Amino acid sequence: MPDNEQKEQPRRRQARGERRIAQLLDAAATVFTTTGYTAASTNAIAREAGVSPGTLYQFFPNKEAIAIELGGRLVHEMQTAYGEALAPVDPATPLEEAVGAAVDRFIAFNCRHPVFFALMHGPDIPGRLTEEHDALHVALVGRVEGLLSSILPEAPVADIKRTAQMVLGIYMAGLELVLAHEGAERDAYIREVKTALTRYLDPLLGDRLGRPGLTTTP
Amino acid sequence: MPDNEQKEQPRRRQARGERRIAQLLDAAATVFTTTGYTAASTNAIAREAGVSPGTLYQFFPNKEAIAIELGGRLVHEMQTAYGEALAPVDPATPLEEAVGAAVDRFIAFNCRHPVFFALMHGPDIPGRLTEEHDALHVALVGRVEGLLSSILPEAPVADIKRTAQMVLGIYMAGLELVLAHEGAERDAYIREVKTALTRYLDPLLGDRLGRPGLTTTP
Amino acid sequence: MPDNEQKEQPRRRQARGERRIAQLLDAAATVFTTTGYTAASTNAIAREAGVSPGTLYQFFPNKEAIAIELGGRLVHEMQTAYGEALAPVDPATPLEEAVGAAVDRFIAFNCRHPVFFALMHGPDIPGRLTEEHDALHVALVGRVEGLLSSILPEAPVADIKRTAQMVLGIYMAGLELVLAHEGAERDAYIREVKTALTRYLDPLLGDRLGRPGLTTTP
Amino acid sequence: MPDNEQKEQPRRRQARGERRIAQLLDAAATVFTTTGYTAASTNAIAREAGVSPGTLYQFFPNKEAIAIELGGRLVHEMQTAYGEALAPVDPATPLEEAVGAAVDRFIAFNCRHPVFFALMHGPDIPGRLTEEHDALHVALVGRVEGLLSSILPEAPVADIKRTAQMVLGIYMAGLELVLAHEGAERDAYIREVKTALTRYLDPLLGDRLGRPGLTTTP
DNA sequence: GATGAATGAGGATTCATTCAT
DNA sequence: TATGAATGAATCCTCATTCAT
Secondary structure, rough: OHHHHHHHHHHHHHHHHHHHHHHHHHHHHHHHHHHHOOOHHHHHHHHHHOOOHHHHHHHHHHHHHHHHHHHHHHHHHHHHHOOOOOOOOOOOOOOHHHHHHHHHHHHHHHHHHHHHHHHOOOOOOOOOHHHHHHHHHHHHHHHHHHHHHHHOOOOHHHHHHHHHHHHHHHHHHHHHHHHOHHHHHHHHHHHHHHHHHHHHHHHHHHHHHHOOOOOOOO | OOHHHHHHHHHHHHHHHHHHHHHHHHHHHHHHHHOOOOOOOOHHHHHOOOOHHHHHHHHHHOOOHHHHHHHHHHHHHHHHHHHHOOOOOOOOHHHHHHHHHOOOHHHHHHOOOHHHHHHHHOOOOOOOOHHHHHHHHHHHHHHHHHHHHHHHHOOOHHHHHHHHHHHHHHHHHHHHHOOOOOHHHHHHHHHHHHHHHHHHHHHHHHHOOOOOOOOEEE | OOOOOOOOOOOOOHHHHHHHHHHHHHHHHHHHHHHHHOOHHHHHHHHHHHOOOOHHHHOOHHHHHHHHHHHHHHHHHHHHHHHHOOOOOOOOOHHHHHHHHHHHHHHHHHHHHHHHHHHHHHOOOOOOOOOOEEEEHHHHHHHHHHHHHHHHHOOOOOHHHHHHHHHHHHHHHHHHHHHHHHHHHHHHHHHHHHHHHHHHHHHHHHHHHHOOOOOOOO | OHHHHHHHHHHHHHHHHHHHHHHHHHHHHHHHHHHHHOOEEEOHHHHHHHOOOHHHHOOOHHHHHHHHHHHHHHHHHHHHHHHHHOOOOOOOOOOOHHHHHHHHHHHHHHHHHOOHHHHOOOOOOOOOOOOOHHHHHHHHHHHHHHHHHHHOOOOOHOOOOHHHHHHHHHHHHHHHHHHHHOOHHHHHHHHHHHHHHHHHHHHHEEEEEEEEOOOOOO
């Protein structure tokens, strides 16, 4: 079994590393959530993780790399654990129901991972998106585009893209409000997000019934 | 002439002070817009204004105070120069038209004062709003609330508040997209913002025609 | 002269600054001499100068800038206070005498400013000269070239350059030995430097007497 | 077979160890050459060698030890492979020829082992020579002393030492210039080094012909 | 012997803010 | 008022070295 040993040794070694990485990402999530991405410091993350700054830099070359990895894991978990929220929808499903289910899942996801919001609002200067912000954003917009395409296969790509951006924007705006409230008020905001999205999207689906549908570029 | 002197000295001083303040606020607007609020440094603002750091602190106790004052002036200008955008609407005006006009005015305002966006997205941590962010936000939400109230005088305050927050959120989300694009694409996004807001608000006005209207808290 | 082109107005304010700059350069000279350029830290320089790190950075953007300024001042002082050491030589002067006088002056200068040596041996990687090293070096080589040209006006530039580099190299090598010893031994090394340079240069002057002179590129 | 095993185990271990050491020293040579001794990091050396930092420290207690061992091996190789360059010279050989041959060999050696230069210019602070620098330096000076003694057996030791230091210094200064150039220019510098050394040493040999010879301490 | 995680002091540099002039 | 020097804690990041496995 020396073969086995040789194979497992690195694994074990990496095991500790993997644990540290997870630990550091958890700490980063906490700090990003608490202070925001820009104001977060790598030392604070290391402190939160209970390790020295040097240890952090053994696994991540800089702050952005942490955010990117964190974003990547969020997207991955979203796909695996919340995949249905973004799965193509049965065209027979009423829009209200589909939107409601999707929003519920997303809200649940974002409440479990509040860092998502902090990452989406990275060092925000409109037009100058940084990588990790972009990565997350692009990934999400991509999924929404896919969803919309599955419903409106004949719509022009440019329109789909725009609509997806708007949908994501409306959702994020609503999410901010949802996260800023609690209890019944939070629930009320969740309902508002669903309402806003449903109303925004409803007319687009018109063509399925012979109605005009998506506003197109002139 | 001592009387004269006493009167004129303060005036001159205030005049110079006002000029300095305006100069500093202009510089701050530039820096906030360029680097974002969090990353902006007071030294950079002073440099941009062509004065020394000490001078800056003669007029503002700290960085946040600059943002607050800047936000205040933005709100003030909005009221005076763009007041109609937030003025109570003639109930007879079609919603689409009213929203379209308001959005056009706001977009124009925000393009002339891009710092508005930077201030609204200050050190953004949901739930932990800082003063100046809050001030701007509260002011704007207040105006939107007023507008909605003028249209729906019977709606519960809580619902009005919620709707106003949503409206502002949707607008800001759209604004980010508008600012991130140019030319025809920008125009397309402006249209989308109008569409989204119109669709979101349209059903609320139903009671004026006997339709259900605002979703209310259960 | 170290100042940029823009500022001519503030004069007196800079008085304190000038003092600080001198103080910082003195401290830098001490630290560079003690630890060498590469190992010297800006914090150590600030500490040696009795100021905070921030103060140092008010006057110098980074470590290299300190070295460059220091080098510039050294060259300047060399020109003004030790100018004769590099002044064109009366062709009638016996070489031995001329070299002896020049070396004596240089040694005196370098003993008064031991940092000169540290700067000349900056972050030494042959081929990869850094700016401040280069600046000092180039300045000195230029002077030696001038000296040689004044003696051998007909020699090809390439040969003059090469000879100047060698002369400077031999001098610096000797200087290291001189600085590493004291008393009589130091004096003996000074004599050796003179001897080495005289012997190296003597044949070059042959053409003045009809002898072959400088070895030329084939 | 236990006997055999006992014998072979150490051998293998030593063999492996030697391989590791050679590997590490090669890596160190590369890094020292690239970044200079002071700026070189043990982690970088380990990385270059493809091993972990821990492994490096299993063979060397610290960075300086690596330099010392590297210097030792260089000296050793110089003795074995380039020994003739430092072998006592047949007094009948013309100086020019002897110096030319020696310089050629040394230059060849230094071009094959560019780390030599980096080590000789270690954390250079005149007067405060560190061990490994000293070791290399002392070894080389010793050999040059031997050479000179073989030619001038009656010269005082102090004079021999001084001359040897000067010879080494001139050579190192020339080497720097040689390494900093390429092609024809490099060749020209090689010629200059030979010239400088020949001219410096030539008068010393005078006593062999009844001429004064070495300048002595008064 | 080998690994790679861990350390923590120290590196350069910045920044909000204060103070003497 | 205005200046610009001064601060010192905090920033990101590196490095020689050690330690558990």
